[in-house]
Amino acid sequence: MSNSPGSRRSPAAKAARQAQGAPIHAQLRDGSGRVLAGATLEDGEWTMVLGGRPVASTPSAAMLLAMLRHTAAVQGRAGVRTRLSVSKVLDAAACAEAQAAGRTLAAHLDWLEAERRSRNDPAPALH
Helix, strand or coil: CCCCHHHHHCHHHHHHHHHHHCCEEEEEEECCCCEEEEEEEECCEEEEEECCEEEEEECCHHHHHHHHHHHHHHHHHCCCCEEEEECHHHHHHHHHHHHHCCCCHHHHHHHHHHHHHHHHCCCCCCC
């Protein structure tokens, strides 16, 4: 491990240090109980963890749930059965966001998934 100042200042290293001590608010497990993904909360930021590494941070609990649902869907398409467990804190925060947007949590998560698709799907070819 390097002791250079640059390695201590990198955003990835900072996120990894924060995720190690932060409480776990969600876990996505496969059929054998192995944790595939998770979520932590620290200083108002929700962090998604995949393979033990932080991969994304957001102030939005609903966005974090949408990312976990997307991960579960990708795993499902690969034939992996998953189960998502969520803390009361994460659920309440996501529900509050959905309510502020005038939606139920399920409808809000569907809306976020539609937004993700519109950003990531290729535009139709013009002829």
